[in-house]
Amino acid sequence: MSEAEATINVVDYDNIQKSVELELGETPLGWSGIVTELFEHIKVRSDELGIEYPKVLQIKEKFGELRIYFSKVSEDERIRGWVAATINRANQSCEQCGNAARPQNLGSWIMTLCCWCAHEEAARRFNEHKRRYFRRTDAPEHLVCAVCGYVGHIDRSDDRRRCPSCVKKGW
Structure with missing residues (x-):
């Protein structure tokens, strides 16, 4: 990973919803809502543990699946589990409205x-x-x-x- 990649973070933890919508579009009931909820939980958990927020290079849809690319993954096992569960949930939900898909x-x-x-x-x-x-x-x-x-x-x-x-x- 380059030094530039290590400093990139597409998630602004002070305005999670807006930064996620910039990556996925405005679909509050669909994938952007699911991912926003994930990063709100990550922020609370990181604050509780006093650890650094995970750095995210990119959030996108590719071949019909949600992808979240990190430059620095959280050291917390629970956060890593939430990320995997959220991706799994999104991949079975409509990108736009959140219905089963x-x-x-x-x-x-x-x-x-x-x-x-x-x-x-x-x-x-x-x-x-x-x-x-x-x-x-x-x-x-x-x-x-x-x-x-x-x-x-x-x-x-x-x-x-x-x-x-x-x-x-x-x-």
Whole structure:
């Protein structure tokens, strides 16, 4: 690690929410809210123990997963456990709203979105409705929406195997 990297810290522990939102965007119910909560706990724990705050190089989404890169990891085992648990929780939550979600392949991007946010994102990216917005070849067929291709949340009351968003839209 370079000397410059050792001094970088993208988390301002005096304004955690703003610094996290600069990295992940303003999604208080989604990933930025989850990560803000993590660093608020880290700040309290570090203050209790009288230890230095962990230095964070980068917080980002990559291939549909949350990544947090540290230049100096905390020496406290509990804090390291919180970081791992938060990343695991985020990777099973919608980036935007926090609902349960799985990674979706939307065009050339992999994003972790619930069916509602995935449909909103597809509407922003595509000019017209396509039969299959989402592409995943590794998903079990019973978890794939027969209309849009969303993976994960299928309306069990629907005999056409559609996600709740497609059911609501009448697709």
